[in-house]
Amino acid sequence: MQHLSCSDNLRNLLITIQYDGREYHGWQIQENALTVQEVFQEALRRIVGEFRDLKGCSRTDSGVHANMYCVSVKIAHPIPAERLISALNSYLPDTVACLDCREVAPDFHARYDCKGKRYVYKIWNSAVRNPFLNGYALKYRYPLDVDMLNKAAQAYVGSHNFESFCTADKREKGDMVRNVKMFSVEREGKLVTMTVEADGFLYNMVRIMVGTLLEISQGRIAEDAIPDILEKKDRAAAGVTAQACGLYLDKVFY
Amino acid sequence: MQHLSCSDNLRNLLITIQYDGREYHGWQIQENALTVQEVFQEALRRIVGEFRDLKGCSRTDSGVHANMYCVSVKIAHPIPAERLISALNSYLPDTVACLDCREVAPDFHARYDCKGKRYVYKIWNSAVRNPFLNGYALKYRYPLDVDMLNKAAQAYVGSHNFESFCTADKREKGDMVRNVKMFSVEREGKLVTMTVEADGFLYNMVRIMVGTLLEISQGRIAEDAIPDILEKKDRAAAGVTAQACGLYLDKVFY
Numbered sequence: 061m062q063h064l065s066c067s068d069n070l071r072n073l074l075i076t077i078q079y080d081g082r083e084y085h086g087w088q089i090q091e092n093a094l095t096v097q098e099v100f101q102e103a104l105r106r107i108v109g110e111f112r113d114l115k116g117c118s119r120t121d122s123g124v125h126a127n128m129y130c131v132s133v134k135i136a137h138p139i140p141a142e143r144l145i146s147a148l149n150s151y152l153p154d155t156v157a158c159l160d161c162r163e164v165a166p167d168f169h170a171r172y173d174c175k176g177k178r179y180v181y182k183i184w185n186s187a188v189r190n191p192f193l194n195g196y197a198l199k200y201r202y203p204l205d206v207d208m209l210n211k212a213a214q215a216y217v218g219s220h221n222f223e224s225f226c227t228a229d230k231r232e233k234g235d236m237v238r239n240v241k242m243f244s245v246e247r248e249g250k251l252v253t254m255t256v257e258a259d260g261f262l263y264n265m266v267r268i269m270v271g272t273l274l275e276i277s278q279g280r281i282a283e284d285a286i287p288d289i290l291e292k293k294d295r296a297a298a299g300v301t302a303q304a305c306g307l308y309l310d311k312v313f314y
Numbered sequence: 315m316q317h318l319s320c321s322d323n324l325r326n327l328l329i330t331i332q333y334d335g336r337e338y339h340g341w342q343i344q345e346n347a348l349t350v351q352e353v354f355q356e357a358l359r360r361i362v363g364e365f366r367d368l369k370g371c372s373r374t375d376s377g378v379h380a381n382m383y384c385v386s387v388k389i390a391h392p393i394p395a396e397r398l399i400s401a402l403n404s405y406l407p408d409t410v411a412c413l414d415c416r417e418v419a420p421d422f423h424a425r426y427d428c429k430g431k432r433y434v435y436k437i438w439n440s441a442v443r444n445p446f447l448n449g450y451a452l453k454y455r456y457p458l459d460v461d462m463l464n465k466a467a468q469a470y471v472g473s474h475n476f477e478s479f480c481t482a483d484k485r486e487k488g489d490m491v492r493n494v495k496m497f498s499v500e501r502e503g504k505l506v507t508m509t510v511e512a513d514g515f516l517y518n519m520v521r522i523m524v525g526t527l528l529e530i531s532q533g534r535i536a537e538d539a540i541p542d543i544l545e546k547k548d549r550a551a552a553g554v555t556a557q558a559c560g561l562y563l564d565k566v567f568y
Contacts, residue, residue, distance in 0.1 A: 078444075078445055079445050080445040080446050080448070125446070145442075146441070149441075149442060149443065154443060154445065154448045155445045155448065156445055157442050157443045157444065157445050158442070159442060187400070187403075188399075188403060188411050188412070188413060189403065189408060189411045190332075190411065191332055191333050191334040191408065191409045191410055191411050192334050192379070192450070194334070194408045194409065196446070
């Protein structure tokens with residue numbers, strides 16, 4: 061098969077998938093570790109052959125899940141978008157599902173055109189494990205005061221420099237200001253869910269926001285400390301990075 | 315350690331557990347296959363040493379889950395029942411949780427004293443898989459008319475000879491009459507849940523009841539055929555045995 065070149069008349073597709081991240085080392089392809097991108101590309105290649113400019117909407121860490129993850133990719137193959145959904149579901153492993161596929165403008169880019177994202181973080185808050193949530197939620201045995209945490213978390217909302225909430229050695233160049241639209245902490249029985257929506261996220265930002273709230277719950281960080289932590293622009297001022305297993309990319313906005 | 319004998323002054327305990335059955339070949343211990351009983355006994359032995367008369371409330375098939383499963387066992391060890399819960403949770407694998415432990419009368423038997431059980435069967439009813447329900451629900455792509463199935467399933471309710479709903483080569487000796495207290499079919503989005511409660515169940519009874527309803531949905535068995543199938547007392551008259559992965563022992567009544 062010939063390699064596709066920019067001058068070919070290519071279709072640009074936006075493909076939405078969902079995945080259980082337990083067995084994957086995140087989205088982005090890498091040597092010697094299974095990634096979602098690798099199994100996705102393999103399925104796509106078997107259906108459409110050559111493709112170009114395959115772009116995921118974000119990196120995700122090892123063990124992180126996605127209720128919704130978006131990929132843009134250019135292909136020459138004439139398969140109708142609707143049929144590509146079922147074809148992908150035939151070739152993808154049980155841990156990845158294709159939910160949608162549509163034609164988009166030639167210059168559409170799954171990452172650069174993303175206007176915002178929503179993440180969910182699940183915590184099984186009980187002294188006794190839930191055998192059905194292994195790898196699907198953080199196990200946390202100490203009491204969580206959801207009302208207090210929800211109140212404390214409102215300090216995240218708004219446009220702030222989130223440098224304190226970014227893993228230091230992966231600091232991105234340039235602007236570290238992000239606009240957090242909402243942050244909620246809710247309980248349904250023993251399951252506590254934190255939900256955060258922003259125009260963008262720094263590396264590990266959600267996991268550090270969650271870890272900081274857990275340290276607030278333990279009394280190791282003061283309830284009203286989040287504005288100070290933001291002000292310090294210092295990773296050491298924030299709490300620990302909460303485990304990956306509770307994190308779900310929940311929605312991608314374009 | 316000395317073996318416990320009947321003449322020892324033994325405590326009789328009722329222990330309630332919960333398990334994800336995906337990696338287990340059911341409850342009952344067997345050679346060359348991992349079972350829940352094996353990992354449970356191993357954890358118990360590390361805490362209390364010798365035990366006697368360990369009895370599970372029922373056999374469960376390979377891949378079947380339990381939201382609630384009960385075990386009776388005699389021990390001499392003086393550990394308080396409450397502390398045994400957390401000790402068991404320390405030694406059990408992540409896929410099994412101990413929920414409760416209490417002292418019971420010396421002659422109490424988890425299986426013989428069981429007055430009834432409730433099972434739940436989960437079906438992910440969609441053309442697109444749910445990556446988070448692998449091994450936790452049957453995947454079923456064709457439309458399910460929940461109202462029709464719920465109506466048809468009411469023919470299961472009552473005292474009937476369920477020989478047609480028992481895997482033939484595992485037919486139990488004696489009475490094959492069981493009293494089904496309720497059977498419901500409900501939908502929540504793409505998840506269809508069948509719930510059945512009875513004083514007891516024959517081997518594979520729930521899975522054959524579910525398989526029969528799925529064949530009714532496909533038009534391969536008539537909507538009003540269940541009374542005739544019961545009447546025939548012939549396994550061949552009923553539908554297929556639905557996969558184990560959707561089945562949960564949900565509650566055990568004493």
